[in-house]
Amino acid sequence: MTEQTGPSRRRLFGYAGAAVAGAVVAGGATAAGLRAEGNDPVEAGQTRDLTPYGDHQPAIAAAPPKHAELVALNLLGGSDRAALGRLMRLWTADIVALTAGRPAPGDTAPELAVPNAALTVTVGFGPRVFTLPGLTTAKPPGFAELPVMKHDRLQPGWSGGDLLVLVGADDPVSVVHAVRRLVADAAPFAEPTWRQSGFWNGTGPDGRPVTGRNLFGQVDGTGNPAPGTPDFDATVWAEGPEWFRGGTTLVVRRIMMNLDTWDELTRSEQERAVGRKLSTGAPLTGTAEHDDLDLDARDADGRLVIAGNAHSRLSHPSENDGRRIFRKGLNYVRDTGAVRESGLVFLSYQADVSGQFLPLLARLDAADALNEWTTTIGSAVFAIPPGFREGGWLAESLLR
Amino acid sequence: MTEQTGPSRRRLFGYAGAAVAGAVVAGGATAAGLRAEGNDPVEAGQTRDLTPYGDHQPAIAAAPPKHAELVALNLLGGSDRAALGRLMRLWTADIVALTAGRPAPGDTAPELAVPNAALTVTVGFGPRVFTLPGLTTAKPPGFAELPVMKHDRLQPGWSGGDLLVLVGADDPVSVVHAVRRLVADAAPFAEPTWRQSGFWNGTGPDGRPVTGRNLFGQVDGTGNPAPGTPDFDATVWAEGPEWFRGGTTLVVRRIMMNLDTWDELTRSEQERAVGRKLSTGAPLTGTAEHDDLDLDARDADGRLVIAGNAHSRLSHPSENDGRRIFRKGLNYVRDTGAVRESGLVFLSYQADVSGQFLPLLARLDAADALNEWTTTIGSAVFAIPPGFREGGWLAESLLR
Structure with missing residues (x-):
């Protein structure tokens, strides 16, 4: 069984084309050969900016942004299906302008809109949207709030939400400017309920794309499927309902990491918890990062080399009926006075949140060795509509 | 009177050499022609990393970092002059390793130390250090806590501190890793009292260095003196006392900015408050960013083009007996629940905080038009020791 084996093959949707295909970076074995436009230097005549148009919202399959902010908003009392449509038209106009480095309509700080920032915006709908009159039958199958896990210590301030905007860019100035604009335009319809910011370094010292590291090191x-492969498409893009074809679902989990107790471990204890080497990310049974795990290998004493509760074993597709997810992390730090909290904003994309993510989450909650040093303090789930064409708008086929 | 006219010329200290000279970027008219190593793409055989050695701590004259964190620490009860010396030796070893992308001694996450991150560390001493037995006569002249200004609304949680570490880098992962290491090594001697993080975009869409913008746009x-010029040296580097030769002082002011009321202004009202155009940063009396201000120019109605209370007038050297400062800003955002606060961590370097900065601060506090939209909520001041040579350590001549 190889890591490239996924769930049943499904129809391959039209892929968003060269602009996205050229920008992918992922854990897949093919990633090193691909350009990561979001991270590479700008060469003459090139741009880091992605097209906002396509079958899918473009950030999902693109390189991880260096900086990102997520804002969850709750709909105001009077916001109905028609209001949501008006907001989506407004946001679409904002997105088309901002991702090209142009000021959004009515932008109060137009000079903060700059090109080549690799700015992307991803919009999602929380479960309550599908309780609005006229939208109840549109709910994607299996789409619902996640149940609370045994190890969860959820805080309302980091959980839930009716709408999501996820803004990524090379530079935080571009991120906070775009977020400010999008939140301001949403004010007649929805108000923020939480904000999470994070960062990721997907570029090696030599400027080439790398998988990146969390704050445990x-x-x-x-283990991600590589964007541009049939496995990725089957993992991520939903086939229905009709309006949702080419969309996906996004799980946002705020995972606090206890660096102090983690640092008390020896390196080999740390490696055993994950089943991978800290130096390269290679499985303990291999030598290179993308070597597949040998889940049956045993050491001289007959013990499993990749322990029974190792994170990489429990999350491996072969232990999960072939189910996969596509995950992107954002490191975060948050200070309360002089006390620093560190962690990961864990983002998981999958076509079917109940069918793909939930069984994996339950399995990890029950047994993952990492649970000793991690605590999930926020949880939310969003349906991510497909992309839009020039002249169209977000979720048009649902809301027009 | 031109902006290049500064206070009395003073002896030009040995400048830290090509590694630093090649990395400067500033508001000076010469900046556009210089390379900003901290921001440029890495070319073959090049590195973004600065040497940790030199007459001055190297970040001060270097390009503004994309990301920075400041941690102020208070000395524990038993920390005396000898303890401070031990800490400086520890920190020096950390700095030499981390700025080269190597793990610090005892690093618990060695893989997070990476080269080409343009990592820099700047260390400073708060006023209380110079009350320790054996150090009272070493206090630089004029070095003292700033008085509270009329418009200040200082919060203890953002003010004061006995020690400062200021870490900058291209990437937040490098920043938080270095900060964690430095704070951990300080634990026997001092504990954090506040942390401030910020970001700055000093790179234009074409990859060339620019002055950068705050969150007002x-x-x-x-108006900064350009690193590498006699004006810069005279503005920034202290001449004494002997141990402090080549050092400087750093003022840290946390300035909350009310973006909502600022956005209610027209663009011309916004421009009048500063006396500069939003589009280019040019003075209202000029056409290019680095044109000098014409402080006497009047419009057809006989009114001053650059208003009497415009920020750029009040802070202009000709209105301040030729006194200058060298400032570097860091934009910040801070969320409390879903409510976002925005602002600027204002950093000002000057040889003599009482002689150069304080009169300017008093003048701006009394009359600056920007006071309507800004509130200073934190204030601290640090003496920044000179740099160290290979084999030496920070503030060695004070503490050995």
């Missing part, structure tokens, strides 16, 4: 995201 | 820092 682990290479994080190696 | 203003070009911010145009």
Whole structure:
């Protein structure tokens, strides 16, 4: 069984084309050969900016942004299906302008809109949207709030939400400017309920794309399907309902990491918890990051080399009926006075949140060795509409 | 009177050499022709990393970092002059390793130390250090806590501190990793009292260095003396006492900015408050960013073009007996629940905080038009020791 084996093959949707295909970076074995436009230097005549148009919202399959902010908003009392449509038209106009480095309509700080920032915006709908009159039958199958896990210590301030905007860019100035604009335009319809910011370094010292590391120091995201492959498409893009074809679902989990107790471990204890080497991210049974795990290998004493509760074993597709997810992490730090909290904003994309993500989450909650040093303090789930064409708008086929 | 006219010329200290000279970027008219190593793409065989050695701590004259964190620490009860010396030796070893992308001694996450991150560390001493037995006569002249200004609304949680570490880098992962290491090594001697993080975009869409903008959208820092010029040296580097030769002082002011009321202004009202154009940063009396201000120019109605209370007038050297400062800003955002606060961590370097900065601060506090939209909520001041040579350590001549 190889890591490239996924769930049943499904129809391959039209892929968003060269602009996205050229920008992918992922844990897949093919990633090193691909350009990561979001991270590479700008060469003459090139741009880091992605087209806002396509079958899918473009950030999902693109390189991880260096900086990102997520804002969850709750709909105001009077916001109905028609209001949501008006907001989506407004946001679409904002997105088309901002991702090209142009001021959004009515932009109060137009000079903060700059090109080549690799700015992307991803919009999602929380479960309550599908309780609005006229939208109840549109709910994607299996789309619902996640149940609370045994190890969860959820805080309302980091959980839930009716709408999501996820803004990524090379530079935080571009991120906060775009977020400010999008939140301001939403004010008649919805108000923020939480904000989470994070960062990721997907560029090696030589400027080439790498998987990146979380704040435990682990290479994080190696097992991902590679954008542009049939496995990726089958993992991520939904086939229905009709309006949702080419969309996906996004799980946002705020995972606090206890660096102090983690640092008390020896390196080999740290490696055993994950089943991978800290130096390269290679499985303990291999030598290179993208070597597949040998889940049956045993050491001289007959013990499993990749322990029974190792994170990489429990999350491996072969232990999950072939189910996969596509995950992107954002490191975060948050200070309360002089006390720093560190962690990961864990983002998981999958066509079917109940069918793909939930069984994996339950399995990890029950047994993952990492649970000793991690605590999930926020949880939210969003349906991510498909992309839009020039002249169209977000979720048009649902809301027009 | 031109902006290049500064206070009395003083002896030009040995400048830290090509590694630093090649990395400067500033608001000075010469900046556009210089390379900003901290921002440029890495070319073959090049590195973004600065040497940690030199007459001065190297970040001060270097390009503004994309990301920075400041941690102020208070000395524990038993920390005396000898303890401070031990800490400086520890920190020096950390700095030499981390700025080269190597793990610090005892690093618990060695893989997070990476080269080409343009990592820099700047260390400072708060006023209380110079009350320790054996150090009272070493206090630089004029070095003292700033008085509270009329418009200040200082919060203890953002003010004061016995020690400062200021870490900058291209990437937040490098910043938080270095900060964690430095704070951990300080634990026997001092504990954090506040942390401030910020970001700055000093790179234009074409990859060339620019002055950068704050979150009001203003070009911010145009009036700075250019690193590498006699004006810069005279503005920034202290001449004494002997141990402090080549050092400087750093003022840290946390300035909350009310973006909502600022956005209610027209663009011409916004421009009048500063006396500069939002589009280019040019003075209202000029056409290019680095044109000098014409402080006497009047419009057809006989009114001053650059208003009497415009920020750029009040802070202009000709209105301040030729006194200058060298400022670097860091934009910040801070969320409390879903409510976002925005602002600027204002950093000002000057040889003599009482002689150069304080009169300017008093003048701006009394009359600056920007006071209507800004509130200073934190204030601290640090003496920044000179640099160290290979084999030496920070503030060695004070503490050995």
